Amino acid sequence: MPATSPAVRIEVRGVEAAAPAVAPALRFLLHLHADAPIRALTLATQVRIDATGRGYDEHARQRLRELFGPPEAWGRNLSSLLWTQTLTHVPAFTGSTTTQIIVACTYDFDVAAAKYLHGLPDGEVPLRFLFTGTIFYLDDGRLQAAHLPWDTESDFRMPVSAWQDLMDRHFPDTAWIRLERDTFDRLYAHRVRHTLPGWDDAVRSLLETSGG
Structure with a gap:
């Protein structure tokens, strides 16, 4: 990456229900800071659940047994889970700005992330946001493009209640299964x-x- 390309830092600072929304979704709030003016930023985000990043009591271990097996196998089976991937277009900014990414949520228990989130009775969900994308900027009056460094990422601990409250709002007292x-x-x-x-x-x- 050229030495003159701006350095961009990204931090996840909050989460809330996306509203209005026909389908359940969460809005994650991002803070971006750049050391030079940005003309535009195309931001691809992979959101992963870092399942090894929290503890589990016996009740949670039983609820997550389908994902990770019996408790004695967790040392081998506990791993990171892909939740979703998104694409966000960030307009021009100088210094700092905020943006958001919308993550659609499902109650489909064929999806590993839904099984995991449903299985947590309380506490926090350890999330890791991995960012890639293209930075557009001016260098000596000419429009240039550069890739975000491969190690651009941010950790965020989402309250389990954020997902639970969202599901309760869209599917009160119900759950969904898919049948052949x-x-x-x-x-x-x-x-x-x-x-x-x-x-x-x-x-x-x-x-x-x-x-x-």
């Missing part, structure tokens, strides 16, 4: 055959039959 079509057809037939009024009733009847 054949499984759904069999469940629907069971519901009709036993004249059960709702899906909860259909699943509960099966759980009671199996002793679950």
